[in-house]
Amino acid sequence: MQAFEYVAAQTVPEAVAVLDEKGQHARILAGGTDLIVQVREAKLAVDWMVDIKAIPEVNILTHDSQNGLRLGAAVPCYQIYDTESICENFPGLVDATKIIGGTAIQGRACVGGNLCNASPAADSIPPLIVLNATCVIVGPDGERELPAAEFCTAPGQTVLERGEMLVEIKIPQPPSNSSSYYLRFIPRNEMDIAVVGAGAAVTLDAAKQKIVSARIALAAVAPTPLFAEEASTLLAGREISEEAINEAAAAAQAIARPISDMRGTAEQRTHLVGVLTRRALKGAIQRVLDA
Amino acid sequence: MARKTHVQTQLNGEPVEFLCEARQSLLEVLRDELHLTGAKEGCNNGNCGACSLILDGRLVNSCLVLGVETEGKTVETVEGLAAPDKLHPIQEAFLENAALQCGICTPGFIMSAKALLDTNPNPTEHEVRYWLAGNLCRCTGYDKIVRAVLDAASA
Numbered sequence: 001m002q003a004f005e006y007v008a009a010q011t012v013p014e015a016v017a018v019l020d021e022k023g024q025h026a027r028i029l030a031g032g033t034d035l036i037v038q039v040r041e042a043k044l045a046v047d048w049m050v051d052i053k054a055i056p057e058v059n060i061l062t063h064d065s066q067n068g069l070r071l072g073a074a075v076p077c078y079q080i081y082d083t084e085s086i087c088e089n090f091p092g093l094v095d096a097t098k099i100i101g102g103t104a105i106q107g108r109a110c111v112g113g114n115l116c117n118a119s120p121a122a123d124s125i126p127p128l129i130v131l132n133a134t135c136v137i138v139g140p141d142g143e144r145e146l147p148a149a150e151f152c153t154a155p156g157q158t159v160l161e162r163g164e165m166l167v168e169i170k171i172p173q174p175p176s177n178s179s180s181y182y183l184r185f186i187p188r189n190e191m192d193i194a195v196v197g198a199g200a201a202v203t204l205d206a207a208k209q210k211i212v213s214a215r216i217a218l219a220a221v222a223p224t225p226l227f228a229e230e231a232s233t234l235l236a237g238r239e240i241s242e243e244a245i246n247e248a249a250a251a252a253q254a255i256a257r258p259i260s261d262m263r264g265t266a267e268q269r270t271h272l273v274g275v276l277t278r279r280a281l282k283g284a285i286q287r288v289l290d291a
Numbered sequence: 292m293a294r295k296t297h298v299q300t301q302l303n304g305e306p307v308e309f310l311c312e313a314r315q316s317l318l319e320v321l322r323d324e325l326h327l328t329g330a331k332e333g334c335n336n337g338n339c340g341a342c343s344l345i346l347d348g349r350l351v352n353s354c355l356v357l358g359v360e361t362e363g364k365t366v367e368t369v370e371g372l373a374a375p376d377k378l379h380p381i382q383e384a385f386l387e388n389a390a391l392q393c394g395i396c397t398p399g400f401i402m403s404a405k406a407l408l409d410t411n412p413n414p415t416e417h418e419v420r421y422w423l424a425g426n427l428c429r430c431t432g433y434d435k436i437v438r439a440v441l442d443a444a445s446a
Contacts, residue, residue: 003293006313006359029357036316036355037336049313051360078349102425103403105337107349108356190424191338 001040008051012058012138012167015050020140020163022048028165030058030074031108033101034117057167058112063089069171073112078103080111090171091287092127092180092199099123099184102191112166118152118224119193125152125225126199126217127182133171139164149217152224177212178203179291181283184219185272194220195264198252198276202284204240211235211285216248216277221256221269228252231277240285249277300361302327303371311358318342320358321368329369329398333427340426343399343406344368350406352425369398372405381405384443385436392430400426404440413444 006029009015019026026048029035038044052058058074063085071080077097080086087094093111100109100123114124115135128148135146140163148169152158160166174180180201184194197219203212214235216228231251238244258269295310302325309324318335321327333341335354342353345367372379381404384390391397400423407414407422414422419440420433428436 001314001316003312003314005294006296006357008359008362029360031355032357032360033337033352033355036357040335049357053360076349101337102340103406103422104340104343104350104352104425105355107346107351190421 001036002042002045004039004046005048006051007048008054010054012055012165015052015055015165016138016140016163018048018050019165023162026050028052028116030113031076031105031110033105033109034113052165060168065173068173069169071111071169071171073116073166073168074110075112076108076110077106081106089174090127090131090180092130092182092201092284093124093171095182096123096127096199099190112169115148115151115169116158116160116166118154118156118158120152120155120223120225121194121197121220122152122225123182123184123194123197123219126197126219127180127201128169128171129217129225129227130180130199130201130215131171131174132201132215133169135166136168136170137164138167143167145170149225149227154223174201175203175212177206177208177288177291179284179287181280181287183276183279183283185276193263196220196258196269196272196276197225198273198280200277200280200284202235202281202288204285204288208289209239211238211240211244214248214281214284216252216280218252218256218273218277220263221258221273226255228255228277230255235281245278245281248281249274252277296359298359298362300363301365303367309358313357313359315358316354317344317346317356317358317361317366318353320361321353324358327368327370330402331395331398333395333399338425338427339396340399340403341396343402343426345402345406345409348409350403367402367405369401372401379405380446381408381440381443384439384446388435388439388442390432390435390439392432396426396428396430400428400436404443407440408444414440416441 060072133148182199184197186192331341333339
């Protein structure tokens, strides 16, 4: 691996100062499961690695029904799925954290890093989008917030400007009779990258017969994870039915613009968007019905 | 010559100090600086699990941890498992079940199994298989490995 300097920042301003001074030659080290591989394989030239794991703000993990979930940018996957109230209230996010890499990867990899790595196939981003997550970004000019759906701009590219870092992800408490679900298609059982991923969040009425609102998001079918807006809004107010779910799946297929690569053809991916959107919606609905 | 950092860590229950460059992984530090060659380098990119060990109580791939990151941390490797005159029950179970052939993946599997049994002493076969999904065995002795872990759990 190329030589670089390592700095373990103790505070957000300290990390921001290094990032601002060094610009693109500095990278944030959190779990390191993407960054260290990219540097070792010389896909990324880095002169400074800024380890943020000693900073209290990026390790925050709190949940209550008033403030929802506060997820520090460097909280590893296992802490998410080991927290019972997160499993109960944000199961779609938990689905994703359980399938990112194997156990050893989940011991280090974090959702904040999954966002910042900005892979089109990132498993945790569709759940963040459907759960209305907000990214808290701090830079030399202060703090700003942005919906998770707007964070990635291209493969490997994000909205982060020079000196900025993702500090926290905030997810509002879902209304009652809500749940979420994420799944992906891979040709094996574990340890693979999504050919297509689909996340859904639904809120049902008190009788659990109608969909009050729904959100659907897709991975690996465009340069960034996508919010499927029309597929989501057309479900509002509809009775739970195969017909409504099929309409949403068709609307999700309509916005997919996948490429063909070694994992699958564009045609297969478009087909999978329909299948996975239906399964994600049914999975989220079933979780509300079972609650 | 790149600058070296002085790191103090707890390794298999003993305080250890070493010098390393920022670019050296924990795996490289263990093997090249501390001469502990139990953890193996397989893929060196987080796919094979041959370098699995336990860092602050969690299973990690040591090829994806920098040596400098372990300042003040607790590291457990396969060298720390056996007592002077007695193998660890997981090691015994691997021998009894013939759960190894060439042996390259074995230290990683054993540390992964230890991390599992430390948190879940009575896993189902399904749980064992998913937990070990990040450890690859190219002699393909998976069934024997899974049986060894289940045996160690019930021992």
